[in-house]
Amino acid sequence: MAEFTLDELITVLKEAAGADEGIDLDDILDVPFTDLGYDSLALFNTVNTIERDRGIALPDETVVEATTPRLLLEAVNLGLAKAA
Structure with missing residues (x-):
């Protein structure tokens, strides 16, 4: 399965939790x-969307431990690799 990218994450963040117009997501x-304006509920919605769309299950602690987009991308891509 293809790697989950930052562009895909940004799209899911916007769909699942919205985006603060004053925040540059580049x-x-x-x-x-x-700092980007996303709380734990927004991340929970984001992770659930990724799991549903990609057909994977991530550990429950992903929402707590993945505090930056880089960490969330790593967790998702690890989940994808395990599912392959």
Whole structure:
């Protein structure tokens, strides 16, 4: 299965949790989700959407441990690799 990309993550974030118009989502890999305006509920919705769309199950702690887009991408891509 193809790697989950930052562009895909940004799309899912916007769909699942919206986007603050004042936040630039271009260079966000290492910016904490809280600084981007996303709380744990928004991340929960995002992870659920990714799991549903990609047909994977991520560990429950993903929402807590993946505090930046880079960490979430790593978790998703690890889940995809395990599912393959």
